Amino acid sequence: MKSLRTGKATIAESYAHVDRKGEAWLVNATIPEYMAGNRFNHEPKRLRKLLLKQRELVKLSQAIEREGMTIVPLRIYFNARGRAKLLLALGRGRSCMTSARSRRNATGAGKRDACCGTRAELKSAASGGLGPAPS
Numbered sequence: 001m002k003s004l005r006t007g008k009a010t011i012a013e014s015y016a017h018v019d020r021k022g023e024a025w026l027v028n029a030t031i032p033e034y035m036a037g038n039r040f041n042h043e044p045k046r047l048r049k050l051l052l053k054q055r056e057l058v059k060l061s062q063a064i065e066r067e068g069m070t071i072v073p074l075r076i077y078f079n080a081r082g083r084a085k086l087l088l089a090l091g092r093g094r095s096c097m098t099s100a101r102s103r104r105n106a107t108g109a110g111k112r113d114a115c116c117g118t119r120a121e122l123k124s125a126a127s128g129g130l131g132p133a134p135s
Contacts, residue, residue, distance in 0.1 A: 004084050008032050009076055016050060016071035016088060018061040024050040026073065050086065063090050
């Protein structure tokens with residue numbers, strides 16, 4: 001709690017998952033060690049258990065299994081009682097075409113990504129980009 005209050009925790013690359021036992025865990029969140037702590041300090045990138053109500057756990061786990069969604073933490077905050085809370089959201093990954101379209105709009109490039117290419121384009125990219133052999 002003391003290290004969270006310093007404001008140096010990052011959840012940029014983190015996500016949450018529900019395991020087979022029905023427990024929710026926060027993965028890849030970095031909460032730095034407490035500077036005034038001793039040698040029994042915690043690891044900055046360990047798994048952290050999330051305390052959720054059973055109804056919320058069921059809702060999240062069903063969305064992950066059925067629809068292929070991901071639980072994404074949006075922000076860490078302290079409530080009026082001084083307890084740390086984590087705002088969670090369900091997110092769906094972009095499809096390959098949507099991702100390529102947004103990159104094309106952002107960079108102005110007209111080329112396809114390797115994940116969106118045809119088999120011949122993928123083979124030529126893997127062989128050094130020389131293209132098919134002349135016949």
